[in-house]
Amino acid sequence: MEIIxxxxxxxxxxxxxxxxKEQKPMFAFLIAAAAGVVIFMLLIGKIGAVIEVLKRLAEQSGMESIYLKTVLKIIGIAYIAEFGAQIVRDAGQESIASKIELAGKVLILVLAIPIISIIIETVMKLMPV
Structure with a gap:
């Protein structure tokens, strides 16, 4: 019952x-950030288990490992960007949080380009000439 x-x-x-918060706002922010990091650390083991299952399924399906690695990187970027943006938002810096989210989206797009191109090539092969 990790959720508890x-x-x-x-x-x-x-x-x-x-x-x-009223007396020492900086300490309040540090407590919030530390709590977020500790919660993230509690979940690392679960994330590792999910990754192992996905690797095993990819091997069994014969899928190239580069695609799974790319998808896992994309998921990692999404989680880290969201986590960072929320911490920055907690500090009251909405504009910086938005920039973190934008950077995450751009990095995801860059990583997704090879997968998108493979999908387009596959669709083009299936279409009659």
């Missing part, structure tokens, strides 16, 4: 933040 740990940690951090 996550929610418990989040509730404790929230109470601490509410108590400290």
């Amino acid at each position: 740990q996550v929610v418990g940690l989040a509730l404790i951090a929230t109470v601490l933040i509410l108590v400290i």
Whole structure:
């Protein structure tokens, strides 16, 4: 029941933040950031298990590993960009958070180009000339 740990940690951090925010806003932000990092660390093991299952399925299907690696990189960029943007938003910097999200989207697009081109080539081969 990892969700109980996550929610418990989040509730404790929230109470601490509410108590400290008026006196020391910087400490409140640090508590929020630390809680986010700890929650992320609690989930790392689960993410690793999912990646192993996906690798095994890709090997069994005969899919080239480069495609799985690319998709995993894309997912990683999405999660990290979202995590970073939320932390920056917590600090009250909405414009910087938006820039983080934009950077994540551009990097995802760059990584997706080889996959998109393979899909287009496959569709073109299937179409009658």
